[in-house]
Amino acid sequence: MQVADHLATRITAGELRLGARLPEERDLAEEYGVVIGTARRAMRAEGRAKMTAGFGLVVRFTLRDAEAAEAFDELVARTLEGIRQNEPGTVVYANHRVPGEPNLRVFYELYESRAAFDAHELQPHTRHFLAEREKFVAETDVAFLEHIDGKVRPGR
Numbered sequence: 001m002q003v004a005d006h007l008a009t010r011i012t013a014g015e016l017r018l019g020a021r022l023p024e025e026r027d028l029a030e031e032y033g034v035v036i037g038t039a040r041r042a043m044r045a046e047g048r049a050k051m052t053a054g055f056g057l058v059v060r061f062t063l064r065d066a067e068a069a070e071a072f073d074e075l076v077a078r079t080l081e082g083i084r085q086n087e088p089g090t091v092v093y094a095n096h097r098v099p100g101e102p103n104l105r106v107f108y109e110l111y112e113s114r115a116a117f118d119a120h121e122l123q124p125h126t127r128h129f130l131a132e133r134e135k136f137v138a139e140t141d142v143a144f145l146e147h148i149d150g151k152v153r154p155g156r
Helices: 002-012 025-032 036-045 066-086 114-122 124-135
Strands: 055-063 090-098 101-111 137-145
Touching (some): 002 025, 002 036, 025 036, 055 066, 055 114, 066 090, 066 101, 114 124, 124 137
Antiparallel strands (some): 055 101, 090 101
């Protein structure tokens, strides 16, 4: 699929990345001269878009060194204060340390909807995090998630 291949290239090149708004289906359709259904299939083929309720991602950060890891964790803690206070649409935003790999962090993020994710990305605390994290990060790997099935505690 040509549109999906081009999206993959844009993602790999860093043109489309965490912190940037992903293109709307209609914009992709217009850009590539295809119908919206084709653009939707391309986004799904790339695993980069969720078309139903809920939106999630996993982010793997490889940090430069132990000092960077400590500073990164402090930056995340400050960012989480803003998320807790200002983001009702953020369901889960968790930072994990990986046993035996002190310079690795894994984020799990879950939002009520794509709109909630977009709102999160526009928050001042998130924008600050996105700008400052580069000082500490050697490599970032992002995987957007598409829900298949699962268990959620009632009331959550």
